[in-house]
Amino acid sequence: MTELLTVEGLETQFRTREGTVHAVNGVSFSLREGETLGIVGESGCGKSVTVMSILRLIPSPPGKVVAGKAIYQGKDLLKMSDEEIRHIRGAQISMVFQDPMTSFNPVLTIGRQVAEPLEIHMGMSRKQALERAAEMLAMVGIPNAKERLNDYPHQFSGGMRQRVMIAMALICTPQILIADEPTTALDVTIQAQIIDLVKRLRDELGMAIIWITHDLGIIAGLADRVAVMYGGYIIEMAQVDELYAHPTHPYTIGLLGSLPRMDETGHRRLISIDGLPPVLLEKPNYCPFAPRCKYAVERCWHENPPLMSVAPEHQVACWVDTQTGRER
Amino acid sequence: MGRYIARRLIYLLVVLFVVSAITFGLMHAVPGGPFDREKALPPEIIENLNKRYHLDEPLLMQYGRYLYDVFIPRISATPPQGSVDDDFLITVKLGNVWFKWMNFGPTYSSRSRTVNDIFRQQLPVSAQLGIMALLVAIIIGMPLGILAALKQNTIFDYLGMSVAIFGVSVPVIILGPLMIWIFGVTLKWFPPTGWGAKPPFVLGIFPRELGPEFFRYAIMPSVALGLGSSAIIARLTRASLLQTMREDYIRTARAKGLRESLVIVRHALKNSLIPVVTILGPLFAALVTGTFVTEVTFGIPGMGRYFVTSITNRDYPVIMGTILLYALILVIANLVVDIVYAYLDPRIRYD
Numbered sequence: 285m286t287e288l289l290t291v292e293g294l295e296t297q298f299r300t301r302e303g304t305v306h307a308v309n310g311v312s313f314s315l316r317e318g319e320t321l322g323i324v325g326e327s328g329c330g331k332s333v334t335v336m337s338i339l340r341l342i343p344s345p346p347g348k349v350v351a352g353k354a355i356y357q358g359k360d361l362l363k364m365s366d367e368e369i370r371h372i373r374g375a376q377i378s379m380v381f382q383d384p385m386t387s388f389n390p391v392l393t394i395g396r397q398v399a400e401p402l403e404i405h406m407g408m409s410r411k412q413a414l415e416r417a418a419e420m421l422a423m424v425g426i427p428n429a430k431e432r433l434n435d436y437p438h439q440f441s442g443g444m445r446q447r448v449m450i451a452m453a454l455i456c457t458p459q460i461l462i463a464d465e466p467t468t469a470l471d472v473t474i475q476a477q478i479i480d481l482v483k484r485l486r487d488e489l490g491m492a493i494i495w496i497t498h499d500l501g502i503i504a505g506l507a508d509r510v511a512v513m514y515g516g517y518i519i520e521m522a523q524v525d526e527l528y529a530h531p532t533h534p535y536t537i538g539l540l541g542s543l544p545r546m547d548e549t550g551h552r553r554l555i556s557i558d559g560l561p562p563v564l565l566e567k568p569n570y571c572p573f574a575p576r577c578k579y580a581v582e583r584c585w586h587e588n589p590p591l592m593s594v595a596p597e598h599q600v601a602c603w604v605d606t607q608t609g610r611e612r
Numbered sequence: 613m614g615r616y617i618a619r620r621l622i623y624l625l626v627v628l629f630v631v632s633a634i635t636f637g638l639m640h641a642v643p644g645g646p647f648d649r650e651k652a653l654p655p656e657i658i659e660n661l662n663k664r665y666h667l668d669e670p671l672l673m674q675y676g677r678y679l680y681d682v683f684i685p686r687i688s689a690t691p692p693q694g695s696v697d698d699d700f701l702i703t704v705k706l707g708n709v710w711f712k713w714m715n716f717g718p719t720y721s722s723r724s725r726t727v728n729d730i731f732r733q734q735l736p737v738s739a740q741l742g743i744m745a746l747l748v749a750i751i752i753g754m755p756l757g758i759l760a761a762l763k764q765n766t767i768f769d770y771l772g773m774s775v776a777i778f779g780v781s782v783p784v785i786i787l788g789p790l791m792i793w794i795f796g797v798t799l800k801w802f803p804p805t806g807w808g809a810k811p812p813f814v815l816g817i818f819p820r821e822l823g824p825e826f827f828r829y830a831i832m833p834s835v836a837l838g839l840g841s842s843a844i845i846a847r848l849t850r851a852s853l854l855q856t857m858r859e860d861y862i863r864t865a866r867a868k869g870l871r872e873s874l875v876i877v878r879h880a881l882k883n884s885l886i887p888v889v890t891i892l893g894p895l896f897a898a899l900v901t902g903t904f905v906t907e908v909t910f911g912i913p914g915m916g917r918y919f920v921t922s923i924t925n926r927d928y929p930v931i932m933g934t935i936l937l938y939a940l941i942l943v944i945a946n947l948v949v950d951i952v953y954a955y956l957d958p959r960i961r962y963d
């Protein structure tokens with residue numbers, strides 16, 4: 285499969301009062317045509333900052349992409365002009381955000397907001413765009429779509445709003461959909477409906493997806509490949525089956541070990557592993573997971589491990605082979 | 613919406629009643645009376661005056677009489693006589709009878725004038741000055757605040773906010789004479805004093821002619837009065853727009869590929885103006901009622917002088933009438949704000 289988007293050495297920092305926050309520290313990955321890539325990791329590990337950097341949506345100041353490339357259709361998204369990236373946003377790469385409550389403009393009708401990308405990217409008239417918006421809303425399962433165009437966001441439930449958000453993101457049939465924890469704010473049954481909807485739309489429209497989540501359970505049924513992030517680094521990347529069958533990084537093992545079973549309580553907990561997430565005020569010259577790692581050896585405290593291949597399509601950033609307990 | 617407005621109008625009556633009771637009580641609790649002079653008047657004259665204005669009656673009865681004259685409409689077969697006792701603010705001919713409403717009483721300062729005369733001749737001038745000052749405040753304040761927010765921490769921001777600080781910290785009593793001297797006397801751009809509109813007024817408030825003559829007189833005092841408020845609006849607009857630009861839906865708009873100018877105009881401005889609109893009601897009331905210094909400085913024949921002297925002179929009907937009217941303006945200004953608010957923000961529905 286051909287690569288649609290290639291990210292290389294992406295580094296993003298925030299200048300804050302406490303010092304420089306190293307939110308993303310040289311992340312590289314690629315996304316292939318039609319593929320779904322999951323990005324998982326605990327809160328604050330840099331998932332959102334990674335994808336927002338690619339679309340140049342990082343608030344600046346305080347944020348700045350200090351290094352890296354993001355090649356899309358032969359061009360670097362990070363270097364192109366504001367006008368060029370604008371034509372890509374919402375038309376070829378679009379985003380769905382976590383909070384369907386706050387991500388809509390409260391004073392504009394849903395119709396206006398969903399139709400807007402068509403007006404700016406496709407040059408459609410307001411009327412044409414609204415007609416198309418109604419079709420798109422019907423496609424994502426909004427009942428009486430045409431009548432609801434004139435409603436405001438607060439007149440929709442959370443789940444419905446997230447459907448609308450997906451309709452808005454897909455209305456220009458983009459090649460890539462970036463979904464940043466789109467179901468975290470929703471309750472479990474609604475979550476499942478949204479995921480089914482996205483799967484169906486993926487089959488119909490054929491776009492590639494980057495799906496960000498806390499929840500390894502969601503990823504299993506949705507993604508082709510998974511990148512696990514920790515402290516601003518990708519620390520393990522593999523095909524989804526391989527990752528679940530042979531988790532290799534101690535952090536990933538911890539994540540899968542703490543994966544709650546749905547049938548017990550009906551609720552998924554957010555991932556939790558003993559110890560605190562890393563402070564990002566320095567770029568560590570040791571393994572960022574070392575303070576919480578059961579497997580840590582001397583070397584872990586002196587050298588930050590790079591991503592190393594351990595199997596085809598499977599890379600890990602760890603000095604220790606967790607299966608044998610020996611250093612690599 | 614209709615029911616909401618009806619409810620608010622009933623509430624308005626309650627407010628007016630309470631305000632009238634408090635004002636009446638306070639004004640009679642303060643020592644001194646309307647006919648105290650340095651050189652005391654002969655007792656029989658005072659007695660006559662008290663009798664003439666019913667000041668010899670028990671207080672409660674005086675209050676009742678006042679409410680009766682102001683609030684209870686009369687229907688009579690005779691046309692208005694033009695006498696001091698038969699001067700109603702609203703008189704309408706219905707068939708062959710006259711509907712008369714709101715007699716605010718005499719003023720003790722003049723034998724032939726009534727409070728209604730002041731309302732007809734001086735109040736509109738103050739109201740015009742207040743409205744003009746509010747327009748000045750909005751026209752200067754909002755763009756300044758928007759500019760400062762969009763160019764946050766640049767020279768524009770600092771310059772804009774310095775102007776704003778200048779606006780709040782220099783009082784009319786300094787700014788006024790300064791403007792008169794520079795623009796009135798030296799440059800001769802504007803007449804140094806006076807007001808361009810004369811009674812009678814359209815609908816009791818508006819100038820008959822809204823031409824260059826009106827504005828030539830109005831601009832200097834309106835700027836002098838409105839500049840302080842423009843500073844308040846500018847700072848609030850700036851803060852509100854900065855806040856709005858950090859909202860999630862602004863990020864959504866950018867992620868859709870909107871040009872930054874469109875992000876601001878279509879997605880940020882309306883939201884950021886909602887808090888600004890909220891203060892326009894009280895601000896307007898403050899401007900209309902706070903015209904005294906400006907009127908004195910620019911020699912404008914407005915309401916301010918009557919109100920201030922009425923208090924020192926214990927001119928009870930003028931005090932009562934003015935305060936009731938100011939309360940009315942405040943409540944109506946807030947009602948208008950609420951209606952505009954509902955128009956701006958679809959989440960707000962009154963019913």
Ligand SMILES: Nc1ncnc2c1ncn2[C@@H]1O[C@H](COP(=O)(O)OP(=O)(O)OP(=O)(O)O)[C@@H](O)[C@H]1O
Nearest residue numbers: 298300305307326327328329330331332333334346
């Ligand atoms: N505007 C900002 N100013 C300062 N620091 C920021 C800003 N945005 C993000 N960060 C920092 O960057 C780091 C990564 O944040 P990011 O939002 O990418 O986390 P995340 O993995 O998406 O977490 P979550 O699951 O909670 O969304 C965090 O430590 C955060 O403190």
Ligand code: SF4
Nearest residue numbers: 571574577584602603
């Ligand atoms: S490199 Fe060392 S500290 Fe880091 S995860 Fe591997 S074993 Fe643990």
Ligand SMILES: [Mg+2]
Nearest residue numbers: 331332333464
């Ligand atoms: Mg996030």
